[in-house]
Amino acid sequence: MIMTSYIPAFSDNYIWLIQKENSPYIAIVDPGDAKPVLQAIKDHGYIPVAILVTHHHSDHIGGIRQLTQHFPMPVYGPANEGIASITNPVVEGDIVRLEKLDCSLQVLEVPGHTRGHIAYYTDKSLFCGDTLFTAGCGRLFEGSPEQMYASLEKIASLPDDTLVYCAHEYTLDNLTFAKVVEPDSEALQTRIINTIAARKQGLATVPAPMSLEKATNPFLRCHLPSVISAAENFALKRLESGAETFTIVRHWKDTLD
Secondary structure, X not given: OEEEEEEEEOOOEEEXXXXXXXXXXXXXXXXXXXXXXXXXXXXXXXXXXXXXXXXXXHHHHOOHHHHHXXXXXXXXXXXXXXXXXXXXXXXXXXXXXXXXXXXXXXXXXXXXXXXXXXXXXXXOEEEEEOOEEOOEEOOOOOOOHHHHHHHHHXXXXXXXXXXXXXXXXXXXXXXXXXXXXXXXXXXXXXHXXXXXXXXXXXXXXXXXXXXXXXXXXXXXXXXXXHHHHHHHHHHOXXXXXXXXXXXXXXXXXXXXX
16 A cells, blocks of 8 residues: 655645555656655655656756756656657556566556646546546646546546545635635535644644545536536526536636636
8 A cells, every 4th residue: 555745845836745554665756846755756755757747837847857956767648748858648537557666557647738648547536636626626838628628527427435635735726715615515615624724733634535635626516506506607608518517617717717
C-alpha cells in the first residue's frame, strides 16, 4: 500500500509525495518549486526515484531541472505538451511502474485545463493536477468545455472511495460557488462547516473522497435536476445535455472569480 504526503508550495500548491510504507523511496508529483522539495528530502532522508507531471504550467514543472540535477531520475509526463524535461512521455492507458515503491500508476488523459493534461491513478488514489479540484474544476485555458466535461465524466467513473489528490487548496472558494448553484444542499452546508474548521486549524482539505465530490461538486453534478435548473436560470435558456450544463456552470463561476 502506498502512503502520501504533501509539500506546500507558493501560496496554495500541493506537491504530492508517493511513498511505500516504511521505505525512503518517493515519487514526486508536479514539483513546481525545487527548494521545499529538497528541504523535505534533507529533513526526512527521502530518496526520490521518479517525477510525475500532469501538465505544462510552470507551477507544476518549475522545479524539475534543479531536482534532476541533484537526483537523476526519470520524469514521466504528458506526451502531447512538449515539456522539455520529460524523459518518459506517456499517454492514455500507459502504466507507470515504480519498482522501488512497488507501485503501478495508470495514466488517464483528461484534457480541458490544458490540451494534453493527464492524471495518474493507483491504489484508489487519483493525482489529477488541475483538472478536478476539491469542490471544483480547473479553468479552461486551452481545451474546450466538451473536453473538460468528458474528462470529468471519466474521473467520476472511478470508485467512490477513490481519494482525489488535486494540486491546489481551493476547496473553500469552490464551495462558496457550489452553494450559489445548490443553496439548499445539506451536504454542501456540512462540507462548508467542516472545511472552515479544518482551515482554521491549518489543515489541508485535500485529498477528498470521490463520494464527497459527487455529493457536493457542481461540476460532477451537471446531469442532476438541481444543477440543470440553476444553470438554466442563469443562462435564461433550456439546456439539452450535461455538456451544455457544464459549459454554463463553468462560465458562471468564471464571472464570479
